[in-house]
Amino acid sequence: MSREDAVQLIESIAEALVFADPADLPALAAIHTQLENLKKEAETAGLDQTAIHLRDSAYTVEKIVLGEVADPASALAQIGQTIGTIQRILRDGLPEDAVFGDTSGVTAPLSTDRQQWHYERPAYVDDAILTEFLTRQDSELTELESDILAIEQKGTPEFMADLKRRFHTLKGESGLLGFPDIEKLCHAAEDLLAEGQKPEIDLLLEVKDWIRRALDAVMGRGDYPESPDNLLARLRGTESKSTDSAPAGTPSVPQSDTADGPPAEDKSSVAKPLTGDPDLIKDFIVEAGEHLEAADLHLLELESDPNNEDAINAVFRAFHTIKG
Numbered sequence: 001m002s003r004e005d006a007v008q009l010i011e012s013i014a015e016a017l018v019f020a021d022p023a024d025l026p027a028l029a030a031i032h033t034q035l036e037n038l039k040k041e042a043e044t045a046g047l048d049q050t051a052i053h054l055r056d057s058a059y060t061v062e063k064i065v066l067g068e069v070a071d072p073a074s075a076l077a078q079i080g081q082t083i084g085t086i087q088r089i090l091r092d093g094l095p096e097d098a099v100f101g102d103t104s105g106v107t108a109p110l111s112t113d114r115q116q117w118h119y120e121r122p123a124y125v126d127d128a129i130l131t132e133f134l135t136r137q138d139s140e141l142t143e144l145e146s147d148i149l150a151i152e153q154k155g156t157p158e159f160m161a162d163l164k165r166r167f168h169t170l171k172g173e174s175g176l177l178g179f180p181d182i183e184k185l186c187h188a189a190e191d192l193l194a195e196g197q198k199p200e201i202d203l204l205l206e207v208k209d210w211i212r213r214a215l216d217a218v219m220g221r222g223d224y225p226e227s228p229d230n231l232l233a234r235l236r237g238t239e240s241k242s243t244d245s246a247p248a249g250t251p252s253v254p255q256s257d258t259a260d261g262p263p264a265e266d267k268s269s270v271a272k273p274l275t276g277d278p279d280l281i282k283d284f285i286v287e288a289g290e291h292l293e294a295a296d297l298h299l300l301e302l303e304s305d306p307n308n309e310d311a312i313n314a315v316f317r318a319f320h321t322i323k324g
Helices: 003-018 025-044 048-065 072-090 096-100 127-149 157-176 180-193 201-218 229-243 278-304 309-323
Strands: none
Touching: 003 025, 003 072, 025 048, 025 309, 048 072, 048 096, 048 180, 048 309, 072 096, 127 157, 127 201, 157 180, 180 201, 180 229, 201 229
């Protein structure tokens, strides 16, 4: 995709967001696809911070489609602001650091504004459910800390998958109960753990500590912590480092077929052996197959009725479940 095409795409997204109706699921699905496409282009161009913001925006749209966002109109407005910021990079040619700030170092703050975090319970959240969640986190966070500290000794693929699953579960519950900042922290931690490399233990412990302070404050057991923006930026900065295999913007150079010697083996086509629990893998394959069959049926419905909101929601939910 050329620079002109990328600019045209982001302008199309910006225009769609201006007129976006949270109840118009086909329009939201189209925006989601555009955000994902632009994210891939940003990754290819070495625009790591831009790709992260586009990924988060696509994830938020996905949650709106699934009905998991308390205030979808505000969420779409926030995405619109993010897209406006990215336009300055793609259209005006400004460097990422000048727009987003320098998040390349683990000590680099997102901004100098150390605002205090605060929680406001969404109207749809039941008091009993919130109380049960908060009470349960005492033991859950203690177990999470133990697992993080055990990474060096027990960092097998199965162990890391279980640790990622803890963050994934907390991410989902936090999103439903109106804790978007905890959700974002868990999402970024999940991405780190998904890379197959042992992440920075101290940084994961900071994530756990911030979440504990935040939930303790909600329960009246301390003061609200500072905004997690700085911690989130550091976490994402580390994430970007762990995924970089070449300097930003360095294109991959394919091997020439006319080079001396036999062609190199295409290792990307060699399947890696599965290392997880065989029973869990079998269950996952069966369940994933069922979700894909259901999604296929709903996609057939959408061919004849593109505005079928129930079918759109079902397709998103099927792939959302498989992804989790």
